[in-house]
Amino acid sequence: MIRFLQIKDNWPGYDLNLFTYPQHYSGDLEYVLIPHGIIVDRIERLAKDIMKDIGYCDLMVLCVLKGGYKFCADLVEHLKNISRNSDQFVSMKVDFIRLKSYRAFGSNRVSLITASWRPLSGSRSHGSLSKNDQSMGEMQIIGGEDLSTLAGKNVLIVEDVVGTGRTMRALLSSIRTYRPNMIKVASLLVKRTPRSDSFRPNYVGFEIPNLFVVGYALDYNEYFRDLNHICVINEHGKEKYRV
Numbered sequence: 001m002i003r004f005l006q007i008k009d010n011w012p013g014y015d016l017n018l019f020t021y022p023q024h025y026s027g028d029l030e031y032v033l034i035p036h037g038i039i040v041d042r043i044e045r046l047a048k049d050i051m052k053d054i055g056y057c058d059l060m061v062l063c064v065l066k067g068g069y070k071f072c073a074d075l076v077e078h079l080k081n082i083s084r085n086s087d088q089f090v091s092m093k094v095d096f097i098r099l100k101s102y103r104a105f106g107s108n109r110v111s112l113i114t115a116s117w118r119p120l121s122g123s124r125s126h127g128s129l130s131k132n133d134q135s136m137g138e139m140q141i142i143g144g145e146d147l148s149t150l151a152g153k154n155v156l157i158v159e160d161v162v163g164t165g166r167t168m169r170a171l172l173s174s175i176r177t178y179r180p181n182m183i184k185v186a187s188l189l190v191k192r193t194p195r196s197d198s199f200r201p202n203y204v205g206f207e208i209p210n211l212f213v214v215g216y217a218l219d220y221n222e223y224f225r226d227l228n229h230i231c232v233i234n235e236h237g238k239e240k241y242r243v
Contacts, residue, residue, distance in 0.1 A: 003049065004190070004204035005042060007033065011209070013232065021227055028237030033213055034206060036228040039188075040074065042205045046186060047078030050156070050203055054184065056088035060153040062175070065098045066225070067160030070217035071188040071205075075158060095147075099167065100140045141174055150178040160218055161189040165199025189213070189230075212238075 013031030021029070059079070063072035076094060083090040155175065162168055168185060175183060186203035193210040214220050214237075215227035223241045224233070 004207050006207045007209065009192070009209045016231075019229060021229060021231075025224065025227065025237070028234060028240060029214075030232040030234040032229045032231050033208065033211070034216075034230040036216070039205070039216055039230065043071065043074045043188075044078050046203050046205060047075055047082060050075075050184070050186065051079065051082050051090075053202075054154065054156075054182070056083070056086065056090050057154050058091040059093075060150060060155050060180075061092060061094045062150075062155055062157045063094060063096050064157065064159045064171075065096050067218050068158050068188075069096075071160055072158040075186065098142045099171070100142055141171060147175070147178055150175065150180045153180050154182045155180045155184070157183065157185045159185065159187040159201070161191060161213075162187045162199065162201055162204075163191045163193055164195045165197045168201070169197065169199055188216075 011033075013033050014035060016029055016032060019032055019035060021032075061072065061076055063069060072094070076092060079090070079092060083092075157168075157171070157175070159168065162185075168187075172183060172185070184203065185201040187201040188205040190201065190204050190207045191210050192207060211232050212220070213230050214224035214233050215230045217225050218230065219225045220233055220238065221241050221243045224231075
């Protein structure tokens with residue numbers, strides 16, 4: 001059974017003139033791929049699917065910053081509403097991690113630093129580690145007060161975009177070392193890309209073409225996070241905000 005909304009490769013999107021958006025991005029966007037209202041409705045349905053699948057058990061939500069924060073906030077709010085309107089109370093805690101890119105010789109590596117979350121420089125977008133629109137390769141996982149507390153917990157990882165799947169597989173491998181009772185992954189977007197390793201999150205909002213998208217907290221070098229809709233950035237926008 002298909003449990004995501006698939007956007008076809010030939011989908012023309014919506015004309016920007018049909019929506020309101022920050023005018024400082026005028027001329028930087030191609031079109032609206034997913035309007036904000038559809039995003040919100042889809043997240044509400046994801047919350048219902050999650051509660052139905054995992055049951056009314058205590059949940060540890062692990063949000064991947066920065067792009068996942070808005071999706072995570074809206075998803076958790078819907079999960080809490082379902083809990084409040086049921087006969088069973090679900091305890092939910094939220095923790096945050098950041099994935100930071102670095103370059104090293106040899107094969108891809110993942111290191112886990114258990115430290116209080118703190119802002120980091122650089123950009124991370126689209127389910128991979130990136131600067132401008134290029135992958136940066138290796139990664140570090142930074143955050144969490146003490147990730148050893150995940151032992152025996154039911155963990156829901158909330159991500160913005162899954163592209164090739166390699167980043168998420170590496171993250172899952174690290175999280176599993178803490179022996180949680182259960183790990184599920186919810187991603188707002190999954191990209192159809194020829195470089196995919198076939199990883200599929202447990203919960204997916206939308207499957208989209210291999211496009212560089214911004215908005216709804218997804219960024220391009222820290223810009224466009226204040227855009228409510230998910231849009232496709234044009235070449236002018238990429239050049240304007242290139243670092």
